[in-house]
Amino acid sequence: LFSLFQTLTGNKTLAEEDLEPVMAALAQRLEERNVASEVAHALTESVASNLIGQTLPSMTSVKYAAKQALTEALTRILTPRRKIDVIREAHAAREAGKVYSIVMMGVNGVGKSTSLSKICYWLRQNGFSVLIAACDTFRSGAISQLQTHGKRLGVDVYEQGYGGDPAAVAKAAIGRAVREGIDVVLIDTAGRMVKNSPLMKALAKLVEVNLPDLILFVGEALVGNDGVDQLMGFRQALIDHGTTSRNIDGIVLSKFDSVDDKVGASVSMVHASGGIPIVLVGTGQNYTDIKGFSVKGVVKALMK
Amino acid sequence: MVLGALGSRISDALRNMSNAMLVDDKVLNDMLKEIGNALIAADVSVPLVLNLRKAITQQVNMEEMAQGINKRKLIQTAVFQELINLVDPGHKPYVPVKGQTNVIMLVGLQGNGKTTTAGKLGYYYQRKGWKVGLVCADTFRAGAFDQLKQNATKARIPYYGSYTETSPVVVAADGVDKFREEGFEIIIVDTSGRHKQEEALFEEMAEVAEAVEPDTTIFVMDAAIGQAAQDQAEAFRERVDVGSVIITKMDGSAKGGGALSAVAATHSPIVFIGMGEHIDQLEPFDASSFVSRLLGRGDIMGLVSK
Ligand SMILES: Nc1nc2c(ncn2[C@@H]2O[C@H](COP(=O)(O)OP(=O)(O)OP(=O)(O)O)[C@@H](O)[C@H]2O)c(=O)[nH]1
Ligand SMILES: Nc1nc2c(ncn2[C@@H]2O[C@H](COP(=O)(O)OP(=O)(O)OP(=O)(O)O)[C@@H](O)[C@H]2O)c(=O)[nH]1
Ligand SMILES: [Mg+2]
Numbered sequence: 001l002f003s004l005f006q007t008l009t010g011n012k013t014l015a016e017e018d019l020e021p022v023m024a025a026l027a028q029r030l031e032e033r034n035v036a037s038e039v040a041h042a043l044t045e046s047v048a049s050n051l052i053g054q055t056l057p058s059m060t061s062v063k064y065a066a067k068q069a070l071t072e073a074l075t076r077i078l079t080p081r082r083k084i085d086v087i088r089e090a091h092a093a094r095e096a097g098k099v100y101s102i103v104m105m106g107v108n109g110v111g112k113s114t115s116l117s118k119i120c121y122w123l124r125q126n127g128f129s130v131l132i133a134a135c136d137t138f139r140s141g142a143i144s145q146l147q148t149h150g151k152r153l154g155v156d157v158y159e160q161g162y163g164g165d166p167a168a169v170a171k172a173a174i175g176r177a178v179r180e181g182i183d184v185v186l187i188d189t190a191g192r193m194v195k196n197s198p199l200m201k202a203l204a205k206l207v208e209v210n211l212p213d214l215i216l217f218v219g220e221a222l223v224g225n226d227g228v229d230q231l232m233g234f235r236q237a238l239i240d241h242g243t244t245s246r247n248i249d250g251i252v253l254s255k256f257d258s259v260d261d262k263v264g265a266s267v268s269m270v271h272a273s274g275g276i277p278i279v280l281v282g283t284g285q286n287y288t289d290i291k292g293f294s295v296k297g298v299v300k301a302l303m304k
Numbered sequence: 305m306v307l308g309a310l311g312s313r314i315s316d317a318l319r320n321m322s323n324a325m326l327v328d329d330k331v332l333n334d335m336l337k338e339i340g341n342a343l344i345a346a347d348v349s350v351p352l353v354l355n356l357r358k359a360i361t362q363q364v365n366m367e368e369m370a371q372g373i374n375k376r377k378l379i380q381t382a383v384f385q386e387l388i389n390l391v392d393p394g395h396k397p398y399v400p401v402k403g404q405t406n407v408i409m410l411v412g413l414q415g416n417g418k419t420t421t422a423g424k425l426g427y428y429y430q431r432k433g434w435k436v437g438l439v440c441a442d443t444f445r446a447g448a449f450d451q452l453k454q455n456a457t458k459a460r461i462p463y464y465g466s467y468t469e470t471s472p473v474v475v476a477a478d479g480v481d482k483f484r485e486e487g488f489e490i491i492i493v494d495t496s497g498r499h500k501q502e503e504a505l506f507e508e509m510a511e512v513a514e515a516v517e518p519d520t521t522i523f524v525m526d527a528a529i530g531q532a533a534q535d536q537a538e539a540f541r542e543r544v545d546v547g548s549v550i551i552t553k554m555d556g557s558a559k560g561g562g563a564l565s566a567v568a569a570t571h572s573p574i575v576f577i578g579m580g581e582h583i584d585q586l587e588p589f590d591a592s593s594f595v596s597r598l599l600g601r602g603d604i605m606g607l608v609s610k
């Protein structure tokens with residue numbers, strides 16, 4: 001009876017066995033909300049190990065303390081250490097008389113070209129001139145997809161047709177932007193699987209030849225455990241097949257409008273990559289459906 | 305095999321159970337927990353995994369009453385059976401009929417591979433001697449018609465679409481009518497990507513279905529999808545009569561469990577899997593050989609039927 005009294009009213013020193021069931025339930029909740037298994041368990045284990053041995057103030061339940069600690073941990077992980085301000089960077093480049101280049105990369109169908117056209121719209125709203133480089137020279141319809149967006153947005157699309165070397169197309173596009181005084185070049189690339197090493201090599205070459213100012217990885221909010229493998233695979237491929245230190249700077253989290261409260265993919269990608277920030281979030285299929293990332297909103301959806 | 309890691313975790317869990325001196329509740333629970341964790345790590349939806357664990361426990365407890373049954377074998381069989389149920393809902397897919405018109409409509413989330421699969425599926429039937437036509441009923445996505453057209457042209461499959469008509473319902477109906485009149489046997493209708501959160505898109509899908517009266521509707525789903533798979537698949541099934549599933553991008557690193565959850569949600573079997581971007585990278589799918597490959601054993605059907 002005495003020990004029961006203690007758990008209820010506090011002054012209780014937390015032991016592993018108090019935390020185990022609570023943390024297992026929290027890990028399962030994170031998994032349900034689409035946090036990758038490995039990440040969910042790593043997170044709850046680290047929260048538990050911080051709590052062991054702590055004394056709870058009176059009237060605090062173990063469950064409440066664990067939830068509180070996990071909320072703090074998630075907030076800490078998702079909060080970027082370095083904020084990427086695309087508009088400011090593009091301004092700085094323009095003032096220095098340089099063309100600012102952004103490359104989009106990711107697996108097939110995640111929303112690279114659509115996100116690129118949203119970024120294009122956003123840059124145009126902020127007064128930048130833009131050239132789109134059609135470096136997906138493989139997928140059927142990829143070039144006309146961009147041309148359709150270009151026409152709607154009043155922006156030229158630089159292309160050399162299908163079958164060409166994407167690195168060379170990007171280089172020629174940047175060259176044209178330099179000559180014509182265009183502020184920003186947006187480089188679209190073909191979707192590819194991490195396991196497809198010829199295609200990953202070609203992507204590394206594009207980065208090496210063009211040294212883009214901003215490298216954005218596009219990952220779907222819908223992706224499950226594979227999200228981590230995709231992001232880490234692209235990063236590793238740029239290391240393995242390249243000789244420059246340029247690598248992924250940030251993440252575009254697409255299709256955020258199709259997951260309801262299953263927002264965990266964001267946590268998986270940021271945690272597994274050791275803090276690559278989510279720069280932009282895609283929230284629909286229109287040009288204005290692009291937003292900043294709300295750490296608070298995501299943590300709330302995960303913990304409620 | 306993409307699901308290799310999952311398979312070996314499940315096999316290991318089964319083996320650990322078999323090696324235990326005595327199979328008591330704790331051994332059974334540990335094994336089920338490990339199998340559950342392996343399935344969740346492969347993106348099978350959490351509620352589905354909890355149901356599967358419950359179903360296995362029930363199956364084992366029920367039969368425990370009977371005397372003289374090998375408990376380990378019983379548990380193994382229950383696990384296999386539930387895994388097969390996961391990929392095989394027992395429904396037979398629609399089989400196209402020669403000499404008549406078979407309209408196949410493809411639906412699914414944005415970017416999951418519908419247009420690519422339309423080309424692959426057309427190519428698959430054409431090579432088997434069917435008269436095939438492709439209809440582009442996606443008037444929304446930029447470049448959608450050009451994409452289908454280029455794929456169709458490469459494979460020399462007749463296609464129908466429009467650069468000016470903005471209603472997918474009209475294009476779909478016109479295209480299907482045209483091919484029907486010309487005696488085409490397989491007419492594949494490619495539709496726009498959509499998701500359950502946008503009602504207008506679901507309404508549009510229902511209207512296209514009403515206009516073309518498909519003989520079967522195939523839900524196309526990306527192997528990499530996670531926990532949202534089940535909700536999305538259920539929502540599609542509620543609005544159109546999904547008859548089967550195609551899982552795409554199985555050549556990637558994804559485990560495919562999310563897409564498996566779509567099978568449970570739609571009560572529809574997987575008919576093909578996509579193994580790459582090229583037109584011939586489509587493979588017919590067989591549930592039981594899939595599970596036996598998954599667990600690395602050939603004698604699974606024998607085990608299940610005891
Ligand atoms: N709902 C929703 N759909 C999106 C979003 N972003 C992109 N899409 C849709 O996803 C589909 C694929 O988008 P794309 O931009 O073509 O994808 P991609 O990565 O360029 O594809 P590939 O070049 O073929 O690899 C399209 O139907 C887009 O409209 C988003 O934020 N929300
Ligand atoms: N690696 C691989 N890529 C695939 C496969 N199936 C489709 N893709 C790629 O996935 C991307 C999206 O395919 P689409 O056919 O455009 O998808 P969709 O469902 O028609 O897209 P929306 O019409 O925008 O909804 C393209 O880059 C395809 O080449 C596959 O089995 N393997
Ligand atoms: Mg693209």
Ligand SMILES: [Mg+2]
Pocket residue numbers: 418419420442445448494495496497
């Ligand atoms: Mg399409």
